[in-house]
Amino acid sequence: MTEQPTARDPRSPSPSEVGPVLTVADLHVRYGGSHVLQGVSFDVPATGVTALLGRNGVGKTTTLKAIIGLAPRSGRIVLRGKEIQDEPTPRIIRAGIGYVPEDREVFGGLTVDENLRLVDPDLGVDAPIVGRLFPDLVARGKQRAGTLSGGQQQMVSLARVLLRTTSVLLVDEPTKGLAPKLVTEVADVLAEVARTTPILLVEQNLPLVRRIADTVVVLDAGQVVHRGGAAELVADADLTRELLGVSMRREGVA
Amino acid sequence: MTDFVLIMVTGVGLGALYFLAASGLSIIYGLMGVLNFAHGAFMMAGSYAGWLTMGALPGSWSVATRLLVAVVVALAVGAVIGLLVEVVLIRPLYRHHIQQVLVTVGLALASVAAAQGIWGADPRTVEKPEWMGGTTLVLGARLPNDRFLFILVAVAVFLGLLALLHYTRLGLIIRAGVENRTMVEALGINVHRTFTVVFALGGAAAALAGLLYSQYAGTVSPAQGGSLLIYAFIVVVIGGMGSLVGTAVAAVAVGLVQQLANFYAASGVGDLSVVLLLALVLLLRPTSLKGAPA
């Protein structure tokens, strides 16, 4: 791999044009004795990709789960002007959030087609968006999702949320365990999706972040320690080392 | 030949009863991973609901009419009990499978004891429509009419459940929810409601089984549900833990084996035939029965 300049889609409006689609304010999460999130606040702009970064275990996944009510939380969460912090998960999802979990979590006993129809009974593997983005899945409509390879499962997991129109997508480490070629493909898919739907993306792969993210939010020790443009952060080697414990140069070298 | 026909038909009739008893157990286990020990209590509730209803309706109505009303009442009672048990007892313990089993064990003990306290331990006779008590002559065998009814109802329940699971959205959600509740919710589906529906369904199936079994036995008693439950368990295990088709096949097999062994085998074998069948299936095809980890 070689370093490349940030490839942001020129058509996407700049973040300042519209108000945020999602606002998280003073979010706290406690698991038993441990206080995982200690007052996290940030906005997800109405366009483009916002990357949520941080070392392992700082609470990135927890933040996403807390937003959709899968983690015990307190604080304020506003989706398009509507407070959702007290709603149950299904209601939040239907209010317009799509969630792609960290570990894929496809339904192993169901076929690929059934996994998709769960979201929308009328759209299975023959849905146009599936054919366009994930041609490999189309032929596997009748295969049980549990027998798919890791990458194929990731495809199902992504395809699942794209069947429905949403205000914002929460995507947790979508390229984990994917072959390099697929990483590029997924990045492209996300970039394309981001043209119409804002994405809050958790990702360890900094080159990918640099390529598709507009803004970044960095978590550490349960709090937001940095907010800013993606390009600026990635360009600043000292800052990346300080915030993420790694230098961009090394990471970029293939 | 005559004897054989009689044994076969009553065997299948018995299998139908076993299937009815096992179906509710099987869907609740297969879909929610909850081994419902209170299923026997659900069956007992159905049989007592039926008995009380038939007693409360005006005696001028025909027995068959009263029985029909009793079936409706029992189904409703079973569904409501299943619903309450799910909402009050099972749901808060979600993810703790062993605890769920334990709660149902406690419930089974307490409710049978309660019934014993209220109505006494002795069996009470139930009224049976004239036609069901009669027989039909086929190939020289006097076939009890009620067995035909049981078989008919069992087939209807079987097909209904199968269709529900595979051809409805509810079925799809149920099958997905079995695997990963959280993710179903994260897709915007209210899975709680679905599981409550499953339990209500299981409760209704149990109540129906209980009521029909009391018709078959001619009496209701607190212990009845429990004795049928053992067979339901065995049927569910032989059927492959939660597979509806497997349950149906196993139920018929168990009914037939029991009747044939009781008639043809030496006294003593008939008794243990069902357990022997279980051990045999286990030794020959252990993988088909690999249960979900408790």
Add this chain to the structure above:
Amino acid sequence: MTAAVISGRAIGWRVGGAQILDDVTLDVGAGELLGIIGPNGAGKSSLVNILSGVTRPTTGTVHLAGDDVTRRSATRRARLGLSRSFQTSALFDGLTAGENVHLAVQASGSAPFSPFRTARPRRTPDAGEGVEALLHRVRIRGRGATLARDLSHGDRRKLELAMALASNPKALLLDEPMAGVSAEDVDGLTEIIGEVRDSGVAVAMVEHHMHVVLGLADRVAVLHHGQLLATGSPRAVTHDERVQQAYLGEAL
């Protein structure tokens, strides 16, 4: 016989009417690290499962230190010196890191099972120098008393490695040890795995992080549609056109 510690010969695996693996032959020698790469669904995890004994191949044989172990169970192979990690982590979540390693040490012990032979009490922190040494080896010495479920992802991966090393294996199979590990921890893990290899263990590692594979591997095997597409030095393989097309694609 070659000096291969672990080798698969002409392995084929069919399931559900599909040929998942087809005539795959590979060897890993002592002190060697073989990187296994390939597109998703190529059959890498399946191969690891077959080598470790979790699944049986349809055709072909698996040899461990020269012995045919194709018919041996996973447990048996573990006792013969073959360790592995899983693509998704599998720890005893309710036990501390130290206890996890302690169990692994015990599992590999050669003493026959005697129900009433007392082992050391489970909850004491000084449960044996072996445990400490292992935790040290994977750089999580200070976390021995932390419950496994409370460890960070990277530390969990390290703990798994410690458990795999507990039996002093001759061969180690790693299925995507870096998946989901933050950039910072990737370096640490890479170092640890390198040390393990250098201590003379035969390591086979499935991994999608190319820079890790290229940095560590002595040889790389590329699987594609269940077949061996190429084997060779990292440099040779990355420059193979077919590999670039099937696997690497346009690099980020």
Add this chain to the structure above:
Amino acid sequence: GTPGEPGAPAEQGTPGAGGGTSAAPVKVGLVYSKSGPLATYGEQYRQGFEAGLGYATQGTGEVNGHKVEITEQDDAGDPAKAVAAATDLIGQGNQIIAGSTSSGVALQVAPIANDNKVLFISGPAAADAVTGANKYTFRSGRQTYQDVATAGSMLGDVSGKKVTVLAQDSAFGKANVAAVTAVLGGKGATVDSVEVPAAATDVTPFATKIKGASPDLLFVAWAGANAASMWSTLEQQGVFESTKVVTGLDIKPTHAIFGKASTQINFLSHFFDGAADNAAYQALEKGLSDQGATVDLFTNDGFVAAQMIVHAIEASDTDVDAMVAALEGWSFEGPKGQIQIRPEDHAVLQPMFTATLKQEGSTIVPVLGETLDAATVAPPVTPFK
């Protein structure tokens, strides 16, 4: 210092004999099923006992100035609980134990009575083994043998006749088969049996076998579950058409269980409402109606137990051997008629009844057939081991 004897009370002195006056109460322990599957039998027994105690003590509740102090304990039909209760009662100075609704309890408590030399009067439990169990064990009811002998009487001369026993494959069923073989086989009948496994849900195969064999007499020994479906199956398969069917008459609530078959069955009976009429019977009826109850099967056993206990205390209020001696050979009038306690094995020689059921309005009532003399149905002597 060293502790005293284990189990010894604080200060010496025998409980129950305190004071030394003749007015010391006599303690009697009742261990029976107040709860559990046989609670209905137990309740009848208790009602009968209360009536019997009133009758035998002329309403005073005292014998020779000794108050009879009753302590009740529930065994729930569980021998373990019964043993604990009996031990407790004996430990507290009860020298007389009565009750035992189930045979399991009776057979576990009898040895305890022998071990501790207390008087034990078994209740409704029908097991033959209670008779002749030991010197301290008596019974107040009938035993299986007497039931079977009554059934045999219904066939007239059984010589050369074919008799089949339909019984559950259990101790109770086996005892019945053995008794029929002994009683009727001894008189020249060919006896065979159809034993139904406890686990059988459907009795059709067995009904078919019986129908095929078409015996002259079918004796049905069935306890508990499935009775209703068993009878309707026998009826459906036409067993009644060719065979005379005999069984025991159980308590009132079960009379409806026979369904369509009820009028075709010949019943033998230990006791039922209207089986006899004498002073004791009237006292029982009166005593029961005071409690809001009516005469039924096991009220007799409680009544007779009370009669026996009062008679024993009349002989001595402390010496159990004297009580045993007084009871052995005692002949008296119970609700069923004249009763005698056989000294050799404590068998209770008593009349038995045959009956049929009759639909009367919406209820089914038993009608007395014959009253069989105690001697005709007397079991053979089984001396103490």
Add this chain to the structure above:
Amino acid sequence: MRPASLVKVLPAALVVAVLVYLPYLPIELPGVLPGRVNGPGSLQLLATCLVIAGVALSYDVLFGRTGLLSFGHALFVAAGSYLLTISLADWSLPLPVAIVVSLATTTLLALVVGGIALRVSGIAFAMVTLAFAQAASIIVMRNPGGVTGGEEGKSLNRSAVPDLLVGVAHAPYRYWLALGFVVVSFVAVTLLVRSRAGHAMAAIRENEARAAVLGFDTYRVKLLAIVVGAFLGGLGGVVHALVLGGSSPHVTTTEFTLALLIMVVLGGAGSTWGALLGGFLYTYADARLVELSGAGFADALPDVAQQVLAEPLFVLGLFFIVIVYFAPAGLTGLGGRLVRRGRAT
């Protein structure tokens, strides 16, 4: 012995000492025990409670320690009990030989039943063990050859056991016998839990698949758990028969196994003290709850409520549900929690 382990042993020693002394304690505890503490009734009740407590502990080896949900443990207890009474009465064996025969046969039975049932896991395992136990129950009920006594049970051949174990006056000795059984089980289970095999059991309970690839022979470890549990359960059956003066078919039933399960959960699964406490309290409550219906406060209730409350299983069942809900770690877990909270404040 190191001071640390001394501290651990001390409470157990203290409890045992107090229990050993009870037969010399002529005081009354009205309502708690029938009559004097050292009266035969009380000691018989306590002896029964202790035996069942030990049996519950043997069940916990499977359920709490290894995570095996078995519904067939009654089989082994019944085997111990019936084999003893049968070998004493029908085969006229002397007591020591009879005990050895009972235990050896029970262990063999555990090997066979466990060997087959372990071919499946999870709930299926539970059901298979249930089926085996059910078969045994049926056989006992059927009274083959007249040896089991069917539903009437089988009484102990008094002449074959020492006089000290017979008779109401000798209740203290039966009590000590039961206590001895509990101590033996306690020591055996404690040693087992600390052994390599014990650790393997814990590993299997936590994550069986993981334990397998670590190199634990999970099949053998599980079988070992079943065999040890069965051995102790069989020993419990032997002592039960001696304490009770016979075998009763109640110990063959599924209800009995379910009761064991309840006891263990009630006290705290996977804890030695928990299983003992649960077994003891359950048996005690089952025996004494009947008094509830006679208690004064119940008179105010309507008849139906009184009848229902008079069923011990109703009260126990409900109490059990409450425990599962509010104290999932059982009474000992609850106790531990309270102690910790007390220290914290």
